[in-house]
Amino acid sequence: AGGTGSAGGALTFSPVPPNVLDRVLVPAGYESAVVIRWGDPILPDAPALDVHRQTPRRQERQFGFNNDFLGVLPLGRDRALLVANHEYTNEELMFPGFTSLEAMTVAQVEVAMAAHGMSVVEIERAGRSGRWRPVRGRRPYNRRLTMLSTPFRFDGPAAGSAWLRTAADPAGRTAIGTLNNCAGGVTPWGTVLSGEENVNQYFVGGDAAPEALKPRLARYGFPVATRFPEDSRRWERAQERFDLARHPNEAHRFGWIVEVDPYDPGSVPRKHTAMGRFKHEGANVIVSRRGNVAAYMGDDERFEYLYKFVSAGRYRPGDRRHNLSLLSAGTLYVARLTGDSPPSEIDGTGTLPSDRAFDGTGRWIPLASGNRSFVPGMTVEEVLTFTRQAGDAAGATRMDRPEDVQPSPRTGKIYAALTNNVERGIGGRPDVDEANPRRENRHGQVLEIAEDHGDHTGETFTWSLPIVCGDPDDPNTYFAGYDKSAVSPISCPDNVAFDAAGNLWLATDGNALGSNDGLFATPVEGPERGHLRQFLTVPPGAETCGPFLTGDGRSVFVAVQHPGEVDGATLDSPASRWPDGDFAKPAVTVVWRPDGGRVGS
Numbered sequence: 279a280g281g282t283g284s285a286g287g288a289l290t291f292s293p294v295p296p297n298v299l300d301r302v303l304v305p306a307g308y309e310s311a312v313v314i315r316w317g318d319p320i321l322p323d324a325p326a327l328d329v330h331r332q333t334p335r336r337q338e339r340q341f342g343f344n345n346d347f348l349g350v351l352p353l354g355r356d357r358a359l360l361v362a363n364h365e366y367t368n369e370e371l372m373f374p375g376f377t378s379l380e381a382m383t384v385a386q387v388e389v390a391m392a393a394h395g396m397s398v399v400e401i402e403r404a405g406r407s408g409r410w411r412p413v414r415g416r417r418p419y420n421r422r423l424t425m426l427s428t429p430f431r432f433d434g435p436a437a438g439s440a441w442l443r444t445a446a447d448p449a450g451r452t453a454i455g456t457l458n459n460c461a462g463g464v465t466p467w468g469t470v471l472s473g474e475e476n477v478n479q480y481f482v483g484g485d486a487a488p489e490a491l492k493p494r495l496a497r498y499g500f501p502v503a504t505r506f507p508e509d510s511r512r513w514e515r516a517q518e519r520f521d522l523a524r525h526p527n528e529a530h531r532f533g534w535i536v537e538v539d540p541y542d543p544g545s546v547p548r549k550h551t552a553m554g555r556f557k558h559e560g561a562n563v564i565v566s567r568r569g570n571v572a573a574y575m576g577d578d579e580r581f582e583y584l585y586k587f588v589s590a591g592r593y594r595p596g597d598r599r600h601n602l603s604l605l606s607a608g609t610l611y612v613a614r615l616t617g618d619s620p621p622s623e624i625d626g627t628g629t630l631p632s633d634r635a636f637d638g639t640g641r642w643i644p645l646a647s648g649n650r651s652f653v654p655g656m657t658v659e660e661v662l663t664f665t666r667q668a669g670d671a672a673g674a675t676r677m678d679r680p681e682d683v684q685p686s687p688r689t690g691k692i693y694a695a696l697t698n699n700v701e702r703g704i705g706g707r708p709d710v711d712e713a714n715p716r717r718e719n720r721h722g723q724v725l726e727i728a729e730d731h732g733d734h735t736g737e738t739f740t741w742s743l744p745i746v747c748g749d750p751d752d753p754n755t756y757f758a759g760y761d762k763s764a765v766s767p768i769s770c771p772d773n774v775a776f777d778a779a780g781n782l783w784l785a786t787d788g789n790a791l792g793s794n795d796g797l798f799a800t801p802v803e804g805p806e807r808g809h810l811r812q813f814l815t816v817p818p819g820a821e822t823c824g825p826f827l828t829g830d831g832r833s834v835f836v837a838v839q840h841p842g843e844v845d846g847a848t849l850d851s852p853a854s855r856w857p858d859g860d861f862a863k864p865a866v867t868v869v870w871r872p873d874g875g876r877v878g879s
């Protein structure tokens with residue numbers, strides 16, 4: 279693995295400096311190009327983007343907005359399927375003359391709904407380099423999944439439960455659309471998992487929802503105090519299911535892990551209730567030594583939890599039909615982390631305790647297994663649908679916004695981006711602990727988990743914080759003990775990926791150090807552990823998503839999400855003109871070495 283380039287997968291690129299440039303900046307010796315951008319046609323007869331003539335019908339056939347997770351699934355040596363999440367929309371950057379969400383027409387609301395979801399696009403290597411582009415013409419795999427009209431089937435123990443039944447779906451088995459898809463993962467059997475994250479922001483009418491349901495809605499951030507929350511997207515004007523006063527259970531039909539089979543364009547994607555419902559950042563799967571698969575997952579909100587799902591069945595290489603059933607039944611766990619240093623030594627600044635490490639032990643606490651609940655007073659359907667409350671009951675550890683969580687395919691150790699938590703220890707909110715050691719945490723940290731005996735089906739683990747983010751000149755940062763004069767500043771890690779050599783790649787969202795977000799890489803084993811360097815930066819207002827490194831090591835795909843998302847900026851008055859020089863468009867880029875070498879070397 280790893281292709282050409284220096285042996286052993288060493289990272290030798292020259293880091294790019296922090297900057298506020300309106301471009302994608304890559305190291306010397308690298309090139310980058312847009313693969314696909316918002317509005318590019320992907321289905322037959324789709325027109326090119328024309329923001330003055332945009333319609334729901336057009337948008338349903340074009341690449342969606344705000345690309346986030348990326349998966350690149352092989353179709354042969356020089357062909358692949360690019361799968362992208364479209365997390366949310368920036369109406370102010372999509373519609374000329376935008377004034378307010380309330381003033382949008384119903385047709386514009388439907389455009390926004392069609393711009394959410396996911397895309398599948400066939401791509402090909404351009405020439406012999408690491409550059410990729412969409413394949414032209416009618417492509418059988420190309421597909422859009424949208425909030426307007428795409429059916430998703432529930433499976434697992436909570437499918438069909440009373441909590442999922444609505445007037446439009448009395449059986450509680452089919453939802454329309456997938457919502458606020460953030461990160462995700464590619465499974466060993468060639469499907470894509472995608473996390474439904476901040477689904478609460480699309481609903482109104484919580485004030486008139488059934489009283490008994492309000493605490494459960496509120497625990498997930500659905501507004502229950504007012505009819506029209508501030509900044510409401512007012513989707514109920516297009517489809518009344520977004521009015522909780524009329525359809526309160528519609529809320530529970532989002533917040534799941536969805537599985538999409540891009541190799542089967544006619545397949546109905548699924549929402550896996552066995553994997554629990556929360557603000558799913560994403561899910562990444564590893565096959566355990568026993569053959570059961572473990573999926574690691576974060577609930578991205580301040581003080582929320584880390585989760586693990588272990589399948590009841592075992593992975594069978596080559597038996598795709600069987601493997602497609604693995605995430606439908608199993609055991610759902612939530613994490614409790616305990617520090618090994620005296621709590622008095624965790625002073626809230628980030629100063630290392632006397633053992634020179636933020637580290638300790640942990641337990642995976644089972645919440646439900648098969649049709650059995652382990653949470654007193656909650657049925658299995660309730661544990662899976664109101665998983666946050668189950669985690670509360672289990673005494674799980676309240677983390678600093680768990681974003682992407684991914685096992686290293688090289689070592690099996692698991693890495694979680696804890697992006698930040700400015701409320702840690704502030705105003706009566708939970709105070710620091712050894713895993714979340716900084717008060718008013720603006721820059722976040724990276725958590726490393728090692729399952730005891732390397733067993734991903736087990737219930738005990740050890741953990742440490744290899745990276746405590748921020749400016750390396752800040753004494754309260756930590757880079758695995760590496761010489762801090764040689765590392766790049768990093769703030770707000772969000773997405774996690776690995777190259778074939780096992781180097782950890784981190785993408786950021788919300789750089790609190792004042793410069794643009796970007797992509798970083800560091801070894802996590804050996805003497806170079808903690809030698810973190812910045813590989814690229816994205817334009818102002820953008821967050822860095824994906825990333826995805828191809829198995830041959832020659833290409834890294836990066837999703838540039840919400841370029842130009844800056845207070846006061848609009849399509850007519852843009853803060854970024856990337857990538858085409860007119861107005862900002864979210865786009866997928868690919869970075870490669872023209873000499874064909876391995877990315878990172």
Ligand code: FEO
Pocket residue numbers: 365460461475559578681772
């Ligand atoms: Fe959509 Fe948690 O980032």
Ligand code: CA
Pocket residue numbers: 617618619631633634635636637638712
């Ligand atoms: Ca310690």
Ligand code: CA
Pocket residue numbers: 460461559681682772773787
């Ligand atoms: Ca994210």
Ligand code: CA
Pocket residue numbers: 681772787
């Ligand atoms: Ca984020």
